[in-house]
Amino acid sequence: MDFKDIAVSKDHLQSIVKNIDYNKLILYHYDRLFKETKEDKLHRKRESMAGCNSFWVLDQYEQAKVKDFKKTNLCKDKFCNNCKKVKQASRMAKFIPLIEPYKENMYQLTLTVPNVKGEALEETINKLFKSFARLIEYFKGKEKIKGLDFEYWGYKGAIRSLEITYKKVKRGRGFSYEYHPHLHALIVLEGELGERLYKNPYSKDYLGNRAVRKFNKEELLIQKIWRLLNDGKRVTLKNIEALDIGYSCQLDRFKESDFIELFKYMTKATSEDDKGMEYIQFKTLYYSLLNKRQIQGYGCFFGLKDDEEITAQEVEEYYNSLIEDLRAKENPVERLESPQDLVEDDVYTLISRKKIYQHLKNIKNN
Numbered sequence: 001m002d003f004k005d006i007a008v009s010k011d012h013l014q015s016i017v018k019n020i021d022y023n024k025l026i027l028y029h030y031d032r033l034f035k036e037t038k039e040d041k042l043h044r045k046r047e048s049m050a051g052c053n054s055f056w057v058l059d060q061y062e063q064a065k066v067k068d069f070k071k072t073n074l075c076k077d078k079f080c081n082n083c084k085k086v087k088q089a090s091r092m093a094k095f096i097p098l099i100e101p102y103k104e105n106m107y108q109l110t111l112t113v114p115n116v117k118g119e120a121l122e123e124t125i126n127k128l129f130k131s132f133a134r135l136i137e138y139f140k141g142k143e144k145i146k147g148l149d150f151e152y153w154g155y156k157g158a159i160r161s162l163e164i165t166y167k168k169v170k171r172g173r174g175f176s177y178e179y180h181p182h183l184h185a186l187i188v189l190e191g192e193l194g195e196r197l198y199k200n201p202y203s204k205d206y207l208g209n210r211a212v213r214k215f216n217k218e219e220l221l222i223q224k225i226w227r228l229l230n231d232g233k234r235v236t237l238k239n240i241e242a243l244d245i246g247y248s249c250q251l252d253r254f255k256e257s258d259f260i261e262l263f264k265y266m267t268k269a270t271s272e273d274d275k276g277m278e279y280i281q282f283k284t285l286y287y288s289l290l291n292k293r294q295i296q297g298y299g300c301f302f303g304l305k306d307d308e309e310i311t312a313q314e315v316e317e318y319y320n321s322l323i324e325d326l327r328a329k330e331n332p333v334e335r336l337e338s339p340q341d342l343v344e345d346d347v348y349t350l351i352s353r354k355k356i357y358q359h360l361k362n363i364k365n366n
């Protein structure tokens, strides 16, 4: 057995060390918010994040020069950079097999509303969730809009996911903070949708230059219904027809890469050269996201649970046989080491169950 095939790479370890470093900023924000509000919960969250992923329990095999990752402590905080990645990976591993059977009829639906200031963020998120549930009722035919037929769309189910991007915008001499909450949804539609024939102002690219996108009639309809719902207006055929334009929404055939969008963590800075979240942004996002469920399933995906882990039996079996081989020759010594220590270590090969999962996947795909 060549352990190199299932070795955790140095790049991966480096990225973990970087995440732990980035978390220091969030720790500082939690501390400041705790001092400001005296909410004990904030102090507990800070302590928990401070210990996140800081030590790994390893079994060290002296002769084979192998260190086997056993476990680490994760804080599962929404702002934790370690946990965002872990969460995304575990969601992908868990949900993709469940979604697979529908892949011939899957679409990615992106639903947006105009940017908002911090004060309006929480209310806007609540509205997005309510509007989405309502939109689904129309697709399902449970709620009707007189004069419109959704039956031919062949709706079967959906998974919606919340994302919020944020940025600091120059305004005169000062700055303002803007938030862009939006939904990504995977939606299963078995019907035949119209051709993309129509242009509107959302057809332009972000520079506003050229038309890059045409829409079909279903998309134009979603844009308008979505606007009426989020503006709190009655959704009737008359009100739909009275609108010049709705809110920016797109419906595209689902691509493999859309899974990343769907299952990634909730918050992200817009600018590439992000210096890290500022305190005011942290505070706004912290309170706006309190008790919000990022992922929700509908229809054929109803009851989809985001918070339990599944372990693939194959991974277990492979792992167990490997460990049996190692243990036949020697007994491991349990050790506690930080990712920083492990970056420095060039003698031992670090292996983990997660790497085995990827390794098995690679074998199958080739």
Ligand SMILES: [Zn+2]
Pocket (backbone or CB within 6 Å): 049, 052, 053, 074, 075, 076, 077, 080, 081, 082, 083
């Ligand atoms: Zn964490």
